[in-house]
Amino acid sequence: MSLVGPAQVELEDPLRLGPHVLRSRLIVGSGRYDNYRVMAESLAASGAHCVTVAVRRERQYDEQGENIFDYLDLDRYILLPNTAGCYNAEDAVRSAKLGRHILDALGNPGADWIKLEVLGDPKTLLPDPVGTLEATRRLVAEGFQVLCYTSDDPVVARRLKEAGAVSVMPAGSPIGSGQGLLNPNNLRICLEYLKDDDPDYPVIIDAGVGAASDVAIAMELGADGVLLNTAIAKARDPVNMARAMMHALHAGRLSYLSGRIPKRLYATASSPEVGVIARTCPPR
Template structure:
């Protein structure tokens, strides 16, 4: 894994997923970049240690993905294969198995991670809760570390944790929409009740929104489109990295309570009265 200089407090504040330790709380993707040079520069600027790869696009050598597997140093970056494009649980299970084999071929013999996506809805790209749960149950039985992409549904998040998922990944808003965190209350409930990492995935468009998610107490973020489609992706990757860090530190620091009235910053004692 790549080593990035950080303050001691950040090095100690590690993210652990399925027993694997990550020091970055920002996960990025590989899609929608204009070229591989931009992708590599952005991945480096983001400081991320894990990136998600659509198994189907690599397997079929889809346009823009030819050579993707060779474009990244998999000795430094942990692969998160994803089942993007799968509309049923059965399809997602099959593609997850392909993803595990792909990771092995690229030198990550112990990589059982999978980002589980079951999305039958072509217009809004909203995940199927029933299909996701069915696929998760089977993949956990097969030894996968399952990271399921879900609507911000607190009850579904609890069910997925109960069947053994490694994380839950509620969407902030629809994939690639840049609408930000539209499900704030539900994501807060998920975070408060989860005993596994909560990764906010999809919809984040600006660093302020990334910081907001981390300030809520999210354990990590997955951001792709907002970086890849920015005018200068590497600069946006840097901004998202810093926002994730700032949001995490703010959450740990503990914000002041919101009040309906003013509260003087200076003490009233010792005032000059004459």
């Protein structure tokens, strides 16, 4: 007799985002790592197929004097350039075009899309909804596949979808705050609004993740994916945290697909109620 080993958590469950098909529903950022070596190991451990990058003035080297290109496997990852640091639509469009130009030259398939961020202020890094909507319209007109970072406001989310975003990406909580999903009810409404009559429309929870449980909760809510960076990069052990995020994503996704039980106020016995040897029980 042989014992059956634990089932492997291997989902053939790709994420379709515009023209791209991602092997993993976890999208990870490449920022804030202590060095590029740890970054490369963490990206690999996360199982991600898509990695976000920023567009910045040249001369970007880490403390070891190394360059991100030495550690980013361009054949393995689809890069997703962002417009982080932009506070108006004009700058976001400029950044997007510059990012596209570089990815084109690198021959990376991520050249046609952009993670749009138009921020309101540097303290909260909350999105500016007016600038985000304007930039979405302009970038869509320029032929970009726009993945839109936004707040958990369902009305703004719906407007961004109407403007042509290929994915709306509501934040769980402020960027890099590690506060997790502060308003799951708003995220539920975002999911409902965006997927009403269009169940395959991809919604990604972007920003705010602090620990693996946040990723599982996002996926259990019915999100199609999670985008995170700081929770891995600034963990005490980034490589193992990347692994934890991958497992949490699988756990949350399987849990969502399997259909959770309804919450009840009172208990329901899991052992049979007949055949109990005890004759009496206290009144309820």
